[in-house]
Amino acid sequence: MKNHIMLIxxxxxxxxxxxxxxxxxxxxxxxxxGAVHILPFYPSxxxxxxxxxxxxxVSPEFxxxxxxxxxxxxxxxxxxxxxxxxxxxSEEFRDFVEKHDDSEYAHLFMRFKDFWENGFPTxxxxxxLNKRKPCAPCxxxxxxxxxxxxxxxxxxxxxxxxxxxxxxxWKFVERTLREITSHGIPLIRLDALAFATKRPGTTCFFLxxxxxxxxxxxxxxxxxxxxxxxxxxxxxxxxxxxxxxHGYYVYDFVLPVMVLHTLYTHSNTRLLHWLNICPRxxxxxxDTHDGLGTVDVVDLLTKEELxxxxxxxxxxxxxxxxxxxxxxxxxxxxxxxxxxxxxAVGENDQAYLLSRAIQFFTPGIPQVYYMGLLAGxxxxxxxxxxxxxxxxxxxxxxxxxIDEAVQKPVVQKLCKMMRFYNxxxxxxxxxxxxxxxxxELKILWEGNGDKVLLEADLNTCDFTISYWEKDxxxxxxx
Numbered sequence: 001m002k003n004h005i006m007l008i009x010x011x012x013x014x015x016x017x018x019x020x021x022x023x024x025x026x027x028x029x030x031x032x033x034g035a036v037h038i039l040p041f042y043p044s045x046x047x048x049x050x051x052x053x054x055x056x057x058v059s060p061e062f063x064x065x066x067x068x069x070x071x072x073x074x075x076x077x078x079x080x081x082x083x084x085x086x087x088x089x090s091e092e093f094r095d096f097v098e099k100h101d102d103s104e105y106a107h108l109f110m111r112f113k114d115f116w117e118n119g120f121p122t123x124x125x126x127x128x129l130n131k132r133k134p135c136a137p138c139x140x141x142x143x144x145x146x147x148x149x150x151x152x153x154x155x156x157x158x159x160x161x162x163x164x165x166x167x168x169x170w171k172f173v174e175r176t177l178r179e180i181t182s183h184g185i186p187l188i189r190l191d192a193l194a195f196a197t198k199r200p201g202t203t204c205f206f207l208x209x210x211x212x213x214x215x216x217x218x219x220x221x222x223x224x225x226x227x228x229x230x231x232x233x234x235x236x237x238x239x240x241x242x243x244x245x246h247g248y249y250v251y252d253f254v255l256p257v258m259v260l261h262t263l264y265t266h267s268n269t270r271l272l273h274w275l276n277i278c279p280r281x282x283x284x285x286x287d288t289h290d291g292l293g294t295v296d297v298v299d300l301l302t303k304e305e306l307x308x309x310x311x312x313x314x315x316x317x318x319x320x321x322x323x324x325x326x327x328x329x330x331x332x333x334x335x336x337x338x339x340x341x342x343x344a345v346g347e348n349d350q351a352y353l354l355s356r357a358i359q360f361f362t363p364g365i366p367q368v369y370y371m372g373l374l375a376g377x378x379x380x381x382x383x384x385x386x387x388x389x390x391x392x393x394x395x396x397x398x399x400x401x402i403d404e405a406v407q408k409p410v411v412q413k414l415c416k417m418m419r420f421y422n423x424x425x426x427x428x429x430x431x432x433x434x435x436x437x438x439x440e441l442k443i444l445w446e447g448n449g450d451k452v453l454l455e456a457d458l459n460t461c462d463f464t465i466s467y468w469e470k471d472x473x474x475x476x477x478x
Contacts, residue, residue, distance in 0.1 A: 001076060001187070001228060001365065004034020004422045008288055009370035010048065011041040011062040013396045018063035020399060022071050028406050029373070032418040035076035037189065037367065039289055041068070045089040046158035048289075048394075050080070050191065053087040055176045065183050072184030078230065079185045081177060083218070084192035085159040092172070093160055100143045107166040110152035112138055114163075116200060120150065130195075130205035134324045137161075154195050164196050164214060174221050181227050190218065194233045206239060212246065230283065234293045234336075237300060244279035252284040252364055253296040257337070259286065259355050260344055261301055261309050266458040268441050270301060272433055275362065275443070282364035286355060287372045289394065291321055291336030292344070313337050313344050317378045319389045340371050340393040343378040349410040350461040353478070356414055357463055360421045361443040361454045363431055368418070371395055374405040375414065413478040417465070420476055424467060426450040 007025065011017065014024045018041065025033055040049030043059045058064050071077060086092060092105040100106065113119040121129075121136055131137050131154070138150040139157045152161035162169045177188065194206040197214060219229060230249045233239055240250040254274055262271045292313075294306060301309070310320070318339035322332050337344070345351040352375060359366055371393055379395040397405070405411060421427060429447015436442045441456040441463075456463035465476040 002034050003365055003428055005032060005360075005418050006035040006037055006076075006078065006283070006365060006367045007033045007370060007373065008037045008039070008285075008367050010039045010289065010394070010396075011059075013394070014370050014402065015397070015399055017061065018058070018067035018071065022067070024399070024402055025071075025075065028402065029415065029418075031422060032373075032415050033075065034422055035078065035187075035365075036071065037078035037187075038068075038071075040080045040082075045087045046156050050082055051085070051087040051089075051156060051158040052082055053090045055081075056179055069184050076187060077185045078187035078189055079180055080189045080191050081173075081180060082159075082191045083162070083164075083173065084154060084196040085161050086172075088158050088160050097141060098144045100145050100147065105168060107163060107168045108172055110161040110163040110198065112150035112152060115152070115198070121200075125201060128201070128203055130203040131324055152198075154192070162196070165198075170217070173218065177218070177221060177227075181222065181225060186226060187228050187230065188222075189230045189232055190215070191232045193231045194235065194239075206233065206235060215246075215248065234290075234295055236298055237296055240279060240282070240296075241277070244281055248281075250279050250282045252278060252282045252362065253293045254278065254300060255284055255359060255362060256286050256292040256341070257294060257297045257306070257309055258300065259358050260292075260313070261297075261305060262358070262441070262458065263345060263351055263355060263461065264309060264312050265305075266439050268436065268438060268458060270305070271358070271441070272436075274300060275431070275433060278363060280363045284359050284362050284364040284366050285369075286359050287341040287369040287393065288367070289369070291338040291390065291393070292341075293336055294334050295323070310334055310337060313339050316343050316346055317380070317392070318344065319383075319392060321389070338389050338392050340376050340378050341369070342372065342375045347377055348461070349375070349413075352410060353413055353417070354456055354461045354463050356417060357454055357456070357465065358441070358443075360417060360427075361431070361445065361452075366421065369393075370397070373411070373414070374402065375408060375410045376405070416476070416478055420465070424450065424452055426452045426467070 014021045041058050041062045042055050043053040043057055045051045045053055092108055096103045096105045126136050137154045139153040140148050141151050142148050154161055197207040197210040198204040199207055231243055237254050243250045258271055258274055318337050320334045321336040323335040342352050376395055378392045383392040426445040426447050429445055432444045434442045434444055439458050443454045445452050451468055453466045466473055
């Protein structure tokens with residue numbers, strides 16, 4: 001994988017389909033983007049693509065596999081595989097509903113009656129679960145034979161959990177991964193991976209050694225293909241450190257809230273600590289299609305520091321996704337902050353550019369969300385029209401809107417930084433942190449005689465990016 005900036009986008013958010021997406025990248029960002037994470041483009045029955053019906057097809061409104069293969073000629077593509085679940089409307093689940101125990105997919109899905117000792121968890125077992133619902137994570141399914149069963153459903157009621165204790169599930173996993181990667185896709189994001197490990201009497205989340213056995217089995221399936229895996233997990237930062245220790249790429253989900261804390265408080269202390277200990281084999285983010293994770297920074301920020309960030313984003317229009325577990329005092333916990341990153345820094349161009357500069361100087365491969373690439377503000381109209389809070393940061397851009405947005409000075413300066421990052425060899429070297437005072441930030445990259453330096457005043461958000469040519473220090477003009 002090249003250490004070039006990766007775009008994150010829905011297949012219909014940067015133009016209305018894959019052909020228009022390809023045109024946008026080539027027309028406006030030919031040197032800014034080296035890879036693209038195209039969020040689920042398969043036919044789906046919910047959760048904006050994350051309830052896949054059929055991995056063998058591209059949803060017709062987005063295009064075809066030929067469109068994916070065309071994009072892959074110029075960009076490394078990351079695609080999603082939802083290893084925890086499959087759509088209720090998939091061929092496999094419909095066959096299960098029709099034939100019940102006689103279906104070849106009868107053991108593909110997680111059936112409560114086969115999992116819990118008495119067919120349903122006790123109140124104590126429900127309380128233990130790491131869950132996204134205030135109740136047992138299941139849905140009643142009526143079968144063609146007149147019976148009803150509870151099927152595990154961690155997320156939306158369109159998303160039926162797979163039973164990865166069964167060989168039927170593993171046959172499905174291998175068949176699907178081989179289908180996806182056969183179309184020139186070298187990067188697979190394993191969505192909701194930690195929820196795929198389940199044992200009675202546990203949290204059913206990131207269970208060890210189950211987790212390592214699961215991800216290693218997926219890796220072994222793809223051995224020799226050159227395909228890399230990216231586990232998608234929002235949890236305590238030590239989970240990411242552990243995954244990195246096992247040799248896998250991880251997400252730096254700490255960085256979004258950590259950078260906001262740094263800009264809000266004008267203090268470098270927490271960020272410098274994270275830069276010292278964060279994994280080097282990682283993808284960095286500020287914004288994604290999901291919100292800004294808060295669970296990821298627990299113990300890196302104090303409870304009071306995290307609450308202060310949350311309150312500040314609320315001032316800037318954010319809403320929140322709540323966890324159904326409680327803290328030690330029994331209070332509700334904010335799980336994610338829903339807000340565009342540009343709005344989260346008060347729609348201040350200088351603060352926004354500094355936040356991106358910090359991301360680019362953080363170890364890892366940077367990912368830039370499509371709204372972030374255009375410095376897009378919160379979309380309240382879409383959120384209110386669709387009655388879906390997360391849509392505050394999921395604006396769909398027309399070609400005309402993109403043509404207008406790329407003219408904004410903040411976007412032009414961001415693009416200049418992105419081109420610099422992609423072209424400068426020092427970012428493939430090593431990062432060090434020079435001596436610095438509380439209200440400033442200095443990050444240095446050096447490699448093979450090349451070096452670049454970020455120097456920032458955290459009180460004003462003014463910053464410079466310096467580089468050296470034949471021992472002559474120069475400044476990147478923005």
